[in-house]
Amino acid sequence: MKNKSISVIKYFSLIVLFCTMAVSNIAKAQISQGSAVSLDKPNLWTSKDLIEPAELASILKGKKSSHPLILNIGVVENIQGAKSMGAASKKENVDKLQAQLKSVPKNTKVVIYCGCCPFDKCPNIRPAFSMMKQMGFHNGKLLNIPVNIKQNWIAKGYPMLSNN
Template sequence: MKNKKISFVILFAITIIAFAFTKFPFQNGNDPWAEKQLMTPADLAKILNDSKSKQPIILSIGFGGGIKGSIEMGAAKEKEGIKNLKKELTKLPKDADIVIYCGCCPFEHCPNIRPAFQLLNEMKFTNHKLLNLSHNLKTDWIDKGYPDK
C-alpha cells in the first residue's frame, strides 16, 4: 500500500512538471536566448527618449512595426525575411547593439522571434537582445505611449 502511494505521488509530480513545461514553453530553456538577453519595453523606450544614450540598431522581424528608428526586415518565419535580416546583419560589426522585435502575437507563440534570434547566434553576434513584448506590440509598446513611427 505504501509503495502505491509513493508511486502515485511521483506520477502526480511528473504530470505537474510536464504540464508546466507545455503551458509555459518560453520558460523551459529551449529558446535560443538567455534571460539576460531579454530587454523590457520600458528600458528600450528610456534609451530611445534619451538623445545622449547610444542608440541600438532596432530590427523589426515581424509583419511591420512601429518602433521609432526600427528597420523593417519582414517576417523572419519566411525565407525572404531571414534573407533580408542576414543581408542587414552582414553590414554590422559582431559587437553591435542590436534589438530585434516582432510583436505580432503573444510572445510564446510568435513564429518570428526564434528563427531571427537563432540567426544572430549563428552569425556570432555578441550584444543582441530580444524586446520582451509578452503580449503584442500594441499592448506592450503603443498603448504605453512609447516612441513609435
C-alpha cells in the same frame, strides 16, 4: 463468465488507451512538421538576452548615438528608429535580415522584435534570434514583448515611427 467479461473490458480499455496515445503523437508530429517553428521547443534565449520595453523606450529618449540598431522582424508597426525586415518566418526575410547584419560590427547593440502575438506562438522571433546569435552578435537582444506590440509598447505611450 463474469471474469471473462472483466478481462475483455480491461483488454478493450488498453487498446483504446494505446490508440489514443498513438493518435496524439501523430498529431503532434504533424503540427511540428507543418509549422516553421516548433512551439514545443524551449526558448533560445535567456532573461539576459531580453531588453524590457521601458528600458528601450528610455534609450530612445537619449542621444541618437546611443540608440541600438532596431530591427522589426514581424509584420507589426515600427518602433521609432526601427527598420522593417518583414516576417522572419519567411526564408527571404531571414535572408534580408542576414544581409542587413552582414556589414554590421559584431559588437553592435542590436534589438529585434516582432510583437504580433505572445512569444510562445510567434513564428518570427526564433528564426531571427537564432540567426543573429549564430552570426556572433553578443550584444543582440530580443525586445521583451510577451503579449503583443499594442499592449506591451503602444498602450504605454512608447515612441513609434511617425507616418507623417
